[in-house]
Amino acid sequence: MAGNAFPPLAAGLLAHAEHNYLGFHVPGHRQGRGAWPAWRSLLGEAVFALDLTELPGLDNLQDPQGVIREAAAAAAAYFGADETYFLVNGATAGILAVLLATCRPGDRVLLPRNCHQAVIHGLILSGAKPAYLPVYGDSELGLPGMARTEDLRRVWDAVSGEVRLVVLLHPSYYGLAGELEKQVEFAHDRGCAVLVDEAHGAHFHTGVRFPPPALRCGADFVVQGAHKVLGAFTQAAFLHRRGRGGDAGKLRDALRIVQTSSPSYLLLASLDVARQQCQEEEPAWEDTARLGMRLRDEINRIPGLLAPDRELLGVPGVTAFDPARLIVNVGKLGITGFAAAEWLRRRRKILVEMADFQNMLFILGPADLPLAEELLAGLAALAAAFAGCGRGRSRSYPDPLALPIPRQVLTPREAFFSPCEAVRWDAAVGRVAAEVVAPYPPGVPVICPGEEVTPEAVALLADWERAGGVWPGRSRGMIKVVAGS
Numbered sequence: 001m002a003g004n005a006f007p008p009l010a011a012g013l014l015a016h017a018e019h020n021y022l023g024f025h026v027p028g029h030r031q032g033r034g035a036w037p038a039w040r041s042l043l044g045e046a047v048f049a050l051d052l053t054e055l056p057g058l059d060n061l062q063d064p065q066g067v068i069r070e071a072a073a074a075a076a077a078y079f080g081a082d083e084t085y086f087l088v089n090g091a092t093a094g095i096l097a098v099l100l101a102t103c104r105p106g107d108r109v110l111l112p113r114n115c116h117q118a119v120i121h122g123l124i125l126s127g128a129k130p131a132y133l134p135v136y137g138d139s140e141l142g143l144p145g146m147a148r149t150e151d152l153r154r155v156w157d158a159v160s161g162e163v164r165l166v167v168l169l170h171p172s173y174y175g176l177a178g179e180l181e182k183q184v185e186f187a188h189d190r191g192c193a194v195l196v197d198e199a200h201g202a203h204f205h206t207g208v209r210f211p212p213p214a215l216r217c218g219a220d221f222v223v224q225g226a227h228k229v230l231g232a233f234t235q236a237a238f239l240h241r242r243g244r245g246g247d248a249g250k251l252r253d254a255l256r257i258v259q260t261s262s263p264s265y266l267l268l269a270s271l272d273v274a275r276q277q278c279q280e281e282e283p284a285w286e287d288t289a290r291l292g293m294r295l296r297d298e299i300n301r302i303p304g305l306l307a308p309d310r311e312l313l314g315v316p317g318v319t320a321f322d323p324a325r326l327i328v329n330v331g332k333l334g335i336t337g338f339a340a341a342e343w344l345r346r347r348r349k350i351l352v353e354m355a356d357f358q359n360m361l362f363i364l365g366p367a368d369l370p371l372a373e374e375l376l377a378g379l380a381a382l383a384a385a386f387a388g389c390g391r392g393r394s395r396s397y398p399d400p401l402a403l404p405i406p407r408q409v410l411t412p413r414e415a416f417f418s419p420c421e422a423v424r425w426d427a428a429v430g431r432v433a434a435e436v437v438a439p440y441p442p443g444v445p446v447i448c449p450g451e452e453v454t455p456e457a458v459a460l461l462a463d464w465e466r467a468g469g470v471w472p473g474r475s476r477g478m479i480k481v482v483a484g485s
């Protein structure tokens with residue numbers, strides 16, 4: 001194993017492995033000597049040899065001074081951050097850490113209603129008080145949009161007192177982007193820091209065919225799920241800090257709380273390699289963007305299918321989209337996205353990233369450049385199999401974004417720590433919720449902790465269930481509410 005071509009952390013691991021130390025230290029598989037033989041031969045020796053820990057020369061994630069620091073500095077230089085932190089517990093860890101580091105109990109946070117549950121969980125940890133930005137959808141396309149600047153202004157004016165942090169999403173799971181730069185500027189003009197959840201946008205740095213990356217739009221904290229779009233291992237993510245990203249010491253303290261003290265060096269090194277690969281493959285990402293646009297054109301020639309492109313710019317709050325996120329609407333075939341995805345899986349061995357009532361979502365990357373024709377053939381076969389079933393008309397489905405934002409009775413933290421009881425979800429109207437209920441996809445919360453459960457929310461869950469939708473916890477048939485509420 002020659003380490004020269006590898007970036008700093010990966011090279012450090014290789015250099016260590018080449019010493020062939022007789023290691024009497026964790027992990028228990030002893031660099032493969034103690035691994036279950038069938039497992040070792042399945043995964044290969046290198047996996048065990050490089051699954052190392054805080055050994056001489058390998059630095060320490062909790063106080064990086066050596067190869068981890070070098071690797072993080074290389075990432076910061078590439079992405080344009082003042083400082084980059086490696087995360088081994090997903091983008092989730094970065095979101096939790098920023099909320100913990102910046103907010104104290106009772107501080108006000110503005111956040112879009114279509115945020116990931118990690119943001120709500122960060123509110124529980126920090127004790128901050130949410131003010132949600134409404135997000136509107138396009139029922140024709142069956143897609144949630146993005147928070148609009150006018151709503152940011154209106155909600156800001158409506159909350160009294162200081163806002164500690166604005167959280168924005170960029171892009172959404174569907175690859176949609178809004179007026180990020182304007183919204184960051186709005187918050188900065190009022191002296192407020194901005195966290196951007198760019199979990200799905202680490203590749204935006206590769207070129208102008210993608211929406212502008214959050215750091216370039218001025219964000220102070222940015223999380224990127226490097227495992228979602230780049231080549232890093234699952235759970236590996238980046239947190240970047242710049243500008244007003246405040247007290248770095250506090251952020252490091254928060255990261256020590258939400259991250260393990262035994263980080264996987266395979267995950268850490270995969271971040272180092274993913275950054276290098278992303279840099280090297282910028283031209284291939286440009287080809288991927290072009291492929292995404294060509295696929296849209298070709299899919300739009302298949303009767304019954306719609307791969308929206310310009311139409312996306314008509315979705316509320318949307319000003320740009322990721323060409324490498326391919327949305328295929330099957331509404332006119334008279335089937336759901338769930339059914340279409342299942343057909344592709346069974347008949348064509350094609351797996352989608354996600355399906356919802358009307359759409360399937362495909363994530364494209366440089367590795368998919370040779371697969372375009374297979375994907376197109378699968379989609380053409382799908383359309384042929386269901387031709388005539390839907391008479392070209394889309395049905396309408398329940399839309400969580402159509403709900404009014406409920407009254408916040410307690411903070412999410414107060415609700416979480418209150419005595420709770422579980423009640424049937426359809427009997428929860430008027431009670432104060434103690435958990436998130438977010439039908440998935442698209443994962444937009446219908447109920448958040450501390451909110452009064454409204455009849456509209458319960459009616460939506462009933463419609464959702466009837467239409468075949470799910471949400472985590474539905475199988476229990478219960479939701480947690482604050483006792484006595």
Ligand SMILES: Cc1ncc(COP(=O)(O)O)c(C=O)c1O
Pocket residue numbers: 089090091092093116118169172173197199200225235237
């Ligand atoms: C928008 C968004 N933010 C944050 C997360 C959390 O990322 P991770 O799973 O890496 O913790 C996800 C996960 O799906 C997500 O979709």
